[in-house]
Every structure is written in structure tokens, then in C-alpha cells.
Amino acid sequence: MFDVTRYAKAADSIIEAGRFLYQRGWSPATSSNYSARLDEQHIAITVSGRHKGDLGSGDVMVVDLAGNPVQSSSRSSAETRLHTVLYELFPEVGAVVHTHSVKATVLSRLVSAGHSLILEGYELQKAFSGVDTHESTLTIPVFNNSQDIDALAEKTKQWFASHPGQPGYLIRGHGLYTWGETMKDCLRHVEAFEFLFECELEAMRVRP
Amino acid sequence: MFDVTRYAKAADSIIEAGRFLYQRGWSPATSSNYSARLDEQHIAITVSGRHKGDLGSGDVMVVDLAGNPVQSSSRSSAETRLHTVLYELFPEVGAVVHTHSVKATVLSRLVSAGHSLILEGYELQKAFSGVDTHESTLTIPVFNNSQDIDALAEKTKQWFASHPGQPGYLIRGHGLYTWGETMKDCLRHVEAFEFLFECELEAMRVRP
Amino acid sequence: MFDVTRYAKAADSIIEAGRFLYQRGWSPATSSNYSARLDEQHIAITVSGRHKGDLGSGDVMVVDLAGNPVQSSSRSSAETRLHTVLYELFPEVGAVVHTHSVKATVLSRLVSAGHSLILEGYELQKAFSGVDTHESTLTIPVFNNSQDIDALAEKTKQWFASHPGQPGYLIRGHGLYTWGETMKDCLRHVEAFEFLFECELEAMRVRP
Amino acid sequence: MFDVTRYAKAADSIIEAGRFLYQRGWSPATSSNYSARLDEQHIAITVSGRHKGDLGSGDVMVVDLAGNPVQSSSRSSAETRLHTVLYELFPEVGAVVHTHSVKATVLSRLVSAGHSLILEGYELQKAFSGVDTHESTLTIPVFNNSQDIDALAEKTKQWFASHPGQPGYLIRGHGLYTWGETMKDCLRHVEAFEFLFECELEAMRVRP
Numbered sequence: 001m002f003d004v005t006r007y008a009k010a011a012d013s014i015i016e017a018g019r020f021l022y023q024r025g026w027s028p029a030t031s032s033n034y035s036a037r038l039d040e041q042h043i044a045i046t047v048s049g050r051h052k053g054d055l056g057s058g059d060v061m062v063v064d065l066a067g068n069p070v071q072s073s074s075r076s077s078a079e080t081r082l083h084t085v086l087y088e089l090f091p092e093v094g095a096v097v098h099t100h101s102v103k104a105t106v107l108s109r110l111v112s113a114g115h116s117l118i119l120e121g122y123e124l125q126k127a128f129s130g131v132d133t134h135e136s137t138l139t140i141p142v143f144n145n146s147q148d149i150d151a152l153a154e155k156t157k158q159w160f161a162s163h164p165g166q167p168g169y170l171i172r173g174h175g176l177y178t179w180g181e182t183m184k185d186c187l188r189h190v191e192a193f194e195f196l197f198e199c200e201l202e203a204m205r206v207r208p
Numbered sequence: 209m210f211d212v213t214r215y216a217k218a219a220d221s222i223i224e225a226g227r228f229l230y231q232r233g234w235s236p237a238t239s240s241n242y243s244a245r246l247d248e249q250h251i252a253i254t255v256s257g258r259h260k261g262d263l264g265s266g267d268v269m270v271v272d273l274a275g276n277p278v279q280s281s282s283r284s285s286a287e288t289r290l291h292t293v294l295y296e297l298f299p300e301v302g303a304v305v306h307t308h309s310v311k312a313t314v315l316s317r318l319v320s321a322g323h324s325l326i327l328e329g330y331e332l333q334k335a336f337s338g339v340d341t342h343e344s345t346l347t348i349p350v351f352n353n354s355q356d357i358d359a360l361a362e363k364t365k366q367w368f369a370s371h372p373g374q375p376g377y378l379i380r381g382h383g384l385y386t387w388g389e390t391m392k393d394c395l396r397h398v399e400a401f402e403f404l405f406e407c408e409l410e411a412m413r414v415r416p
Numbered sequence: 417m418f419d420v421t422r423y424a425k426a427a428d429s430i431i432e433a434g435r436f437l438y439q440r441g442w443s444p445a446t447s448s449n450y451s452a453r454l455d456e457q458h459i460a461i462t463v464s465g466r467h468k469g470d471l472g473s474g475d476v477m478v479v480d481l482a483g484n485p486v487q488s489s490s491r492s493s494a495e496t497r498l499h500t501v502l503y504e505l506f507p508e509v510g511a512v513v514h515t516h517s518v519k520a521t522v523l524s525r526l527v528s529a530g531h532s533l534i535l536e537g538y539e540l541q542k543a544f545s546g547v548d549t550h551e552s553t554l555t556i557p558v559f560n561n562s563q564d565i566d567a568l569a570e571k572t573k574q575w576f577a578s579h580p581g582q583p584g585y586l587i588r589g590h591g592l593y594t595w596g597e598t599m600k601d602c603l604r605h606v607e608a609f610e611f612l613f614e615c616e617l618e619a620m621r622v623r624p
Numbered sequence: 625m626f627d628v629t630r631y632a633k634a635a636d637s638i639i640e641a642g643r644f645l646y647q648r649g650w651s652p653a654t655s656s657n658y659s660a661r662l663d664e665q666h667i668a669i670t671v672s673g674r675h676k677g678d679l680g681s682g683d684v685m686v687v688d689l690a691g692n693p694v695q696s697s698s699r700s701s702a703e704t705r706l707h708t709v710l711y712e713l714f715p716e717v718g719a720v721v722h723t724h725s726v727k728a729t730v731l732s733r734l735v736s737a738g739h740s741l742i743l744e745g746y747e748l749q750k751a752f753s754g755v756d757t758h759e760s761t762l763t764i765p766v767f768n769n770s771q772d773i774d775a776l777a778e779k780t781k782q783w784f785a786s787h788p789g790q791p792g793y794l795i796r797g798h799g800l801y802t803w804g805e806t807m808k809d810c811l812r813h814v815e816a817f818e819f820l821f822e823c824e825l826e827a828m829r830v831r832p
Contacts, residue, residue, distance in 0.1 A: 028402075029400040100332060106410045110414065122729065122797050123655070124655055124724060127652075127653035134797060171331070188653045191653040194652075195729075198726045199729050201410065201414055204413075204414035206829055236543075237543035237604045237608040310611060311618075313615050381537045381550060413621045413622055444748070516748060518823055521747075525745070526830065561745075588745075589746050589758060590746075617829075
């Protein structure tokens with residue numbers, strides 16, 4: 001059993017996040033999924049296949065950390081397990097956002113298999129929780145895309161269990177996952193990632 | 209004779225589509241045309257030469273599938289026949305949208321004569337109706353532009369008669385045609401195409 | 417003496433044009449100037465140095481075709497003479513718009529001295545009044561920038577006297593001039609030019 | 625002691641500037657800081673770490689020119705000293721804005737250590753106060769980023785003491801500082817800089 005007021009607040013934060021992320025062009029064509037924690041066992045998460053710029057109260061449901069619907073006959077995002085492993089791994093995480101931007105998609109296809117995207121020397125790295133200098137290095141792993149979500153979820157869980165300080169990851173040709181203590185932190189992370197992705201791509205566009 | 213209420217609803221969907229597509233920059237300078245099916249014999253379609261971001265009730269008319277105006281003295285888009293062949297070919301199609309974006313224009317000029325644009329490895333391919341994995345391959349034919357619309361319409365009809373599963377086509381230096389069961393599906397397809405076009409162009413911009 | 421109602425309508429069309437052009441990013445930082453014809457001897461034109469996204473009734477004045485203020489103590493744009501030569505040359509012209517976009521600026525610096533920008537093979541060329549096929553060729557001359565506006569105005573007048581069918585010109589490192597029978601035509605021309613400039617630049621960005 | 629009405633007006637100008645600059649994408653993810661002069665000894669400045677698109681009355685505080693809070697228990701931006709040296713140096717300066725755009729970030733990383741960004745031949749250079757021809761040359765120094773703000777502030781103060789006519793500077797991988805007699809002038813300068821940065825980058829993107 002989950003607290004209904006917590007669900008209502010989590011759903012509101014997800015609906016508002018969708019408006020922001022769709023309007024920025026980071027969740028086009030019914031792609032993406034978002035979640036927010038209710039308690040140790042439950043999260044609110046978007047129902048599969050909805051238009052993210054126009055979410056309503058029927059588009060957010062509750063699942064437990066195994067990904068099973070709770071008090072709902074809707075079907076949650078096919079990628080629900082990618083969200084729940086993060087809540088399992090990090091008790092302080094309160095929100096997870098997955099977006100599908102052009103920049104994340106293109107960059108993720110440029111990084112070779114087995115390599116990570118390295119971000120360094122940017123003042124904006126300080127936008128990530130826990131980072132207080134541009135002299136830090138961020139390592140953003142790129143996982144191969146797969147329709148076998150359980151296997152992919154397991155890979156991400158293992159990677160972040162040994163790299164808990166890194167703020168997100170990419171799936172090749174697919175998009176970005178990032179998280180935070182609150183939805184507000186989470187959206188700041190998305191905004192910082194998109195800024196840094198654009199910087200990286202722009203540097204490649206103008207490279208002599 | 210067509211059902212007037214169906215016409216009114218189709219016209220509303222076209223007017224709203226125009227606001228969306230113009231605002232995105234995909235229907236500039238009175239370009240583009242949109243249609244929606246009324247029944248087996250009739251479609252609603254934009255009147256020639258109107259500003260697509262500011263369509264009103266006088267800017268959508270009815271034609272039969274041969275392209276003749278019905279109960280109207282207006283002139284429909286010069287490209288009406290490109291719409292009607294799709295309704296003839298695919299009984300399930302309810303809406304057809306033709307847009308003129310920079311990306312569609314530039315990409316269509318980069319593909320060599322007789323070749324198609326190939327899209328593969330993108331999660332967002334799943335935004336197209338009937339596609340359920342990023343491991344699919346989309347083949348988007350590029351037809352040479354022509355002011356002889358009947359001849360061009362016949363070419364597109366023949367191509368799609370033998371490739372019914374593909375979601376759209378380009379005309380060189382001109383723009384995109386795509387369709388769907390509903391106008392909502394159709395707009396999701398436009399949004400997915402524009403995303404994928406931008407990914408393809410961005411990959412070329414940063415290519416070493 | 418000019419008709420006051422014509423002035424009021426012309427001023428409204430200029431104020432509205434400014435909101436549109438500033439919002440698109442084509443008239444940044446108090447740059448640009450716009451005019452509309454009142455009669456054979458008078459035009460309404462923007463006062464020098466105003467923010468184009470926020471024009472008010474005090475920001476549009478009247479000048480005669482020699483560029484002298486009429487019933488006003490304001491100072492019109494330093495480039496007033498570039499407007500008036502077009503009204504002198506083309507009796508059917510009702511509006512002239514000068515914009516400062518990044519694309520016009522960059523493209524104009526890429527064209528060699530003494531050369532023109534050539535646009536061909538684009539369906540969107542049909543957005544220009546009098547063009548009815550993508551098989552046309554548009555020749556857009558690029559004049560060197562100068563703070564000697566009278567000399568520059570004379571050069572443009574001579575060029576267009578012998579090329580009356582071309583829809584606009586560029587000043588190097590500076591911007592675009594275009595015109596039309598009405599302000600609506602004029603803004604459609606700006607939109608078409610910006611589309612075509614972006615196509616040309618994008619083709620250069622992705623060129624192998 | 626400072627004048628409270630001046631504080632209230634300065635705070636309003638800062639809040640409005642934040643909405644504009646965030647909406648343009650130049651102050652993402654709680655980055656950036658803005659200030660406005662109250663008198664010879666005091667400025668209003670943004671509190672550290674706030675979302676710049678949504679500043680409220682609690683997000684602007686007063687500091688003296690040494691950077692000490694006045695009648696406030698809030699903490700001002702870590703970069704406060706970069707603002708106050710400009711007010712010390714230039715008695716006519718009424719507002720200072722620091723932004724974090726992608727373009728400023730990328731360009732600042734492309735300029736070699738010890739070099740400046742040179743801007744010339746652009747009509748839009750006239751948007752900077754005191755510049756009246758495109759034949760001028762603007763020299764924009766690029767300082768290495770540092771978390772030692774006092775040392776960085778001293779370097780900027782020395783440079784501008786000997787180059788008082790230049791309108792701003794970059795910090796590598798970090799962003800832009802610019803200023804003006806009023807906040808309106810200051811925002812016109814930001815807009816002109818962003819235009820010129822985009823022109824410079826675009827010229828590099830299309831360079832053969």
C-alpha cells in the first residue's frame with residue numbers, strides 16, 4: 001500500500017516534467033519515460049506510449065520495484081526495469097528521467113563499443129549534484145541498445161554499483177538516463193547533460 | 209455526398225496540424241498541404257497557397273479521390289493527386305501530411321538519383337506504426353521533383369503498392385510525405401521523421 | 417501631405433512585423449529597419465535604434481522618398497535611402513524589410529566579391545511572387561558593406577533597374593533586403609530567404 | 625546604507641533579465657549570475673545557485689563592492705568579485721551580466737591560451753555602446769577558468785584598466801561577462817555577443 005498524496009504529488013511532478021522535456025524537443029513522438037519515488041517499495045511512472053507533452057492524470061501509474069503494476073490495469077513503460085534498478089541501488093534517489101534527444105542519440109552512436117563519453121573542463125559540470133569544480137571528470141557509459149530490458153537493466157545496475165558518483169548513462173541510438181534526489185535535481189541534470197552534449201558535438205562540427 | 213460533421217472534424221484536425229507544423233518551422237512561407245479522409249470517396253484538403261500557421265474554416269475544402277472539388281469553388285493544392293493516390297492505395301489511411309522542412313529538403317538533395325534514404329539502429333524508429341524494434345530498417349525513397357504532379361503521383365503509387373510497410377517518402381529539394389490512420393498518428397510520424405533527419409544530418413556534420 | 421489612416425495602418429503592419437522578425441531572431445539587438453508605402457511620395461519607416469521586438473506608436477515615422485522627415489522631429493534609420501530607392505524604382509512595391517540574421521550575415525561573407533548567391537532546384541523558390549517552378553534560378557547579389565549609404569543605395573538601384581525580377585539582396589556581413597506588394601508578401605519573402613539560406617549553409621556543413 | 629527603492633528596481637531588472645536569458649538558453653541549469661548598481665558602494669546581485677528563469681524577490685541580495693552581504697544572511701554568487709571589480713573600474717557601469725551559453729563555452733575552448741577572440745567586419749558590432757562602424761575591431765580576451773575567483777578578478781581588472789573600450793570577456797569552458805550603463809544596454813550586448821559567436825562558429829562549420 002502506498003500513500004495516495006505522495007502518488008498525487010509524484011504524478012504532478014511527472015506531468016510537469018513532461019511538458020518541459022517535450023517542449024525542449026527531448027521527448028519527441030511519444031518516446032521517453034519518467035518516474036518518481038513514493039516510498040521504499042513503490043514508484044510512480046509513465047504509462048507506455050503516451051504523448052509526453054500532454055500527460056494527464058491517467059498517464060501516470062504505480063509499480064513496485066519489481067516492476068509490477070499496483071492498483072492499476074495499465075501497462076507501464078517497457079523500460080520500467082531500467083528505472084527500478086536505480087531506486088534499488090540508490091536509496092536517496094527520488095526521480096529518474098529517460099529522454100530521447102537528437103544530441104544524446106547522435107553522440108551515443110559516435111562513441112565506440114566498450115568506451116564511455118568523457119566530459120571535462122566545463123564549468124557547467126558543477127550543475128551535477130556533488131560536483132564542485134570544473135576540474136572534475138565525468139564518465140558517461142554507453143550501453144548497446146537492446147529490446148531485452150532485463151539484461152540491459154542488470155548491466156546498468158552492475159556498472160553504477162561500482163561507479164556511484166557518475167550522474168547518468170547513454171543507450172546507443174536511443175537516449176539518456178539520469179536521476180536525482182528530487183525531480184527538480186533530475187531536470188537540472190538533463191539540462192546540464194544536453195548543454196554538454198551540444199558543446200561536444202559543436203566542437204566536432206567546427207574541428208579543423 | 210459527404211457527411212458534414214466528418215468534414216467539420218477533419219477541417220479542425222487540419223487547422224490544428226497547421227498551427228503545430230508551422231510553429232515547428234516545417235511548413236514555412238505558405239508551403240505544404242494536409243488532408244484527412246471523410247469516407248471512401250472524399251477527403252478534406254487545404255486550399256492552395258494559404259499560410260499554414262493561420263488556417264481558418266475557409267482554408268479547407270472537400271475533393272473526391274480524383275481530385276475534383278465537391279460543393280466548393282476553391283482550388284485545392286496543386287499536389288492534391290499526391291494525397292489521393294495514398295487514400296486509394298491504403299484503405300486504412302485517415303490522414304496525409306506533406307511538409308517542407310530544411311532538413312527534408314537538404315537530405316533529399318544529398319541522396320543520389322535512384323537511391324533511397326536508409327534509416328536503421330534508432331530506437332525512435334518504433335514511433336512509426338507497426339515498427340516494434342530498433343533493429344528494423346526503414347527505406348525512404350527519394351523521387352525527383354516535378355511540376356507534372358500526375359506523373360509523380362503515379363510513381364509514388366507504384367512504389368508504395370510494392371512497399372506498403374514503409375512510412376513515407378521525400379521529393380528532392382521539396383519535402384516529405386507521410387500518413388497514418390489518424391491525424392495524431394500522422395503528426396507523430398512527421399515528428400519522428402524530423403528527429404531522424406536531424407540525426408542523419410548531425411552525424412554528417414561531425415563526421416571526421 | 418499624407419493620409420493619416422494609411423499611416424496608422426502602415427505603422428501597425430511595421431510593429432507587427434517587428435514582433436515576428438525579432439522573435440525569429442532575425443532582428444537582434446536593435447538592428448534592422450522596416451518600411452511601408454503610404455502613397456507615391458511617402459513611406460512609414462522605423463525610427464533609428466529601437467528594439468524591433470517591442471515597437472510602439474512612437475517608433476514609426478513618415479519620410480518622403482528623398483528621406484526627409486515629414487511632420488516629425490525623429491531621426492529615421494540611417495539606411496532610409498536603401499528603402500526609398502526601391503519605392504522609386506518599383507511603383508508596385510508596398511513594403512520593404514531589412515533584417516540581420518546570422519545566416520544572411522555568414523552567407524554574405526562567404527560569397528566572393530563581385531559574385532552573387534545563386535539559388536536553384538528548391539520547391540520553396542515558388543514562395544517568391546512571380547516564381548512558379550523550382551526550375552527557376554534566383555540571383556541574389558551581395559554588395560560590400562559601407563557606411564556611405566547614398567553610394568550603396570545608388571548601386572542597388574542600378575542593379576535592380578536591370579534585374580527587376582530578382583527578389584532581394586545581401587550586404588556583406590550585414591543582412592538582407594527584400595520587398596513585396598504588401599507587408600504579408602514581404603514577410604513571406606523573408607521567411608523563404610531564411611529557409612533557403614539555411615539549406616545552403618546546411619549543405620556546406622555536411623559536405624563530404 | 626542603500627536606497628530601498630533603488631534595490632527594488634534593480635531586483636526587478638535582474639529578475640526580468642533572468643527570464644529573458646534563461647528562455648534563450650544562455651543561463652541553463654542554475655548557472656550564471658547578474659547584478660545591477662545601487663550606488664557607489666552597493667550592488668544588487670543574484671543569490672548563489674538559483675534557477676535563473678524563475679527568480680523571485682528572495683533571489684536577489686545586496687553586497688558592497690568588497691563582496692560582503694549587506695542586511696542579508698544569504699550567500700551571493702561565488703563569482704561576486706568578478707562583478708564588483710567592474711563597478712570599481714568603471715563608474716558609469718550600471719549592470720553586469722554573466723551567462724553560460726553553449727556558443728561562449730565552445731568558442732572559449734577554441735581560442736589558444738594567451739590569445740583573444742577578434743571580431744571584425746560585422747555590421748552588428750554597432751550594437752555595442754560607443755561603436756559606430758563595422759570597420760572597428762573588437763578584442764575579446766579569454767581568461768583561463770579558475771575556482772580562485774579573487775585571482776581571476778584581479779586579472780580581469782588589470783586587463784580592462786588598459787583596454788576600457790572593449791565590451792566583454794570570456795572565461796574558458798565557462799562563459800561570458802559583459803556590462804553596460806543600464807540593464808537594457810547590458811542585455812543588448814549579450815544579444816549582440818551571442819549573434820557574433822554564432823556567426824564565428826557557423827563560419828567554422830562551413831569552412832571548406
